[in-house]
Amino acid sequence: MSEMARWLFLCCSLPCVAHKVAVVGAGINGGSAVHFLRQLTDDELVLYEAEREVGGRTYTQRFANVTVDVGGTAIYSKNRYMAGFAKSFGLQPSADDDLNSLIGIWDGQSMRTELNMDSMAMSALKLLFRYGLSPLRVIPVVREAVGHFDGIYDLQGAGQSFETPAELLRALRVFNLTQTSAYDFLAGLGVDDRFVRELVDGASRCNYNQPGTLNAFAELISLAGAGVGGHVFSLANGTQAVARGLARSASRQLLGERVTEVQESNGGYVVISEGKGGIRREQFDGVILATPLELTKIRLPASAKQLGRGREYQTTYTTFVHGMLNKTYFGLETSVAEIPSDIFTTESSTSPFSSYGVHKILADGSVVVKLFSRTQLTDEQLHALFPKVFEVYRYTWKAYPKLQPLPLEQWASFRLGRGLIYTSWLETSASAMEVAAIAGRNGALLMREALQAKTARTARSTRERKEFRGFARGSPRQVHNKPLLIEQAYDYGRVFKKATHLGPVQ
Ligand SMILES: *[C@@H]1O[C@H](CO)[C@@H](O)[C@H](O)[C@H]1NC(C)=O
Ligand SMILES: *[C@@H]1O[C@H](CO)[C@@H](O)[C@H](O)[C@H]1NC(C)=O
Ligand SMILES: *[C@@H]1O[C@H](CO)[C@@H](O)[C@H](O)[C@H]1NC(C)=O
Ligand SMILES: *[C@@H]1O[C@H](CO)[C@@H](O)[C@H](O)[C@H]1NC(C)=O
Secondary structure: OOHHHHHHHHHHHOOOOOOEEEEEOOOHHHHHHHHHHHHHOOOEEEEEEOOOOOOOOOOEEEEOOEEEEOOOOOEEOOOHHHHHHHHHOOOOEOOOOOOOOEEEEEOOOOEEEEEEOOOHHHHHHHHHHHHOOHHHHHHHHHHHHHHHHHHHHHHHHOOOOOOOHHHHHHHOOOHHHHHOEHHHHHHHOOOOHHHHHHHHHHHHHHHHOOOOOOEHHHHHHHHHHOOOOOOEEOEOOOOHHHHHHHHOOOOEEEEOOEEEEEEEEOOEEEEEEEEOOEEEEEEEOEEEEOOOHHHHOOEOOOOOOOOOOOOOEEEEEEEEEEEEOOOOOOOOOOOHHHOOOEEEEOOOOOOOOOEEEEEEEOOOOOEEEEEEEOOOOOHHHHHHHOOEEEEEEEEEEEEEEOOOOOOHHHOOOOEEEOOEEEOHHHHHOOOOHHHHHHHHHHHHHHHHHHHHHHHHHHHHHHHHHHHHHHHHHOOOOOOOOOOHHHHHHHOHHHHHHHHHHHOOOO
């Protein structure tokens, strides 16, 4: 028998190997954790979701006979996980052929400029004319940050895990960017104020409903998402289908089951939840919390450490309108088809909405538009923009953290306890579906290590018990090293100490 086969045999003959893991939260984060953990283990994976369907902050609806994403929408072409999931689940990018590629900057009174994202040469000239050399200073920096961030795929592919978000971001050489505001960072680059107030604020208000007070890393990611240095797409059938595809890797999905508490118990954890069947308690070897603790208020064991603090969530009001657009609202002398499909706003804007995005122009000339705002849009405000409203759909989210720089001492750890992993803190740096997928994979890698360590502990204590019995009976002690193999892989230092302690009996 090869070492590996022998180890597998030994391992499978121990009672400890069939582990059970709970993953709390069936968004992209939890789904990614389940998906990647499934690739690493045959353990039983139980996915808890408080809502009655999986998706988390991906949420796809039919509105005005159009498929719309109420939550996470855009996938950046370099997002390897999201693009890969979509491909492997057979999900097609949406064909927005009927929409123009114009981005307008609106200050509530006038359209300050329009940029054609399809014709970069034209836009580049326009950008240079309007903003001087600023774009030339910013574009390489966006590309560089995205390039550094790309390093995560090789690291995770090689099985590298990270104990804290800061460790992960440092390995990618982007941590420092999270500790400075976009305003300060761009001023340091000599970027002109107008560029910041219009394009930078515009992009971050569209992505995060916040201005450039957010950290520079989030800002650079949001500029990438605005099409600077790559292309962006959405899915024809919406992004919630990605979460659904990921959740299929779970052994069991417990929907409508709200986790209220995680307790330490028997070397593992008991997850307590409330659902249709009343209160439920189930024992697990490990738990991955893939939901922001600020929003879920799950009670954790007293031993849970470094939960993080000071992070708030931005409330975003999402409004979908199907109606006839007021052609003069934006002060443009053009047809509806020529009004920019995406309109960003400045922070000083008097506009009631933070961003405006057309989903579809229908045959009768009516439009389906998505608006983000920081307060609920009133019927009067909507009527000024759409004199004729056919249908409205409103949804309020705690959509993403307020992304301003947060001092490192307030950050959480990914590992709250030996087998208790918290993945959601990574979005303190930047919030996007891809970031959630990366956090989920890191959670899976940390969980595998925790389970291997648990196997090693159990093997050790089983052996110690056997050895103790053997000693008591006075029979020769059997010394076998095999279970040490896995320990060595896990933590050589500790194994070495233990092995010395156990030393063969003379
Ligand atoms: C809804 O859209 C489908 C195609 O996506 C079309 O065939 C159908 O006629 C539309 N229904 C209405 C009521 O517009
Ligand atoms: C999208 O959804 C429609 C029905 O809503 C379905 O017929 C189609 O197969 C789906 N396409 C993909 C790529 O998921
Ligand atoms: C990050 O900032 C620290 C302290 O200011 C500095 O020592 C370090 O070199 C910086 N790291 C990178 C990658 O820029
Ligand atoms: C259309 O928008 C313009 C500019 O805001 C406004 O003056 C006008 O009253 C609006 N039209 C309607 C029908 O609300």
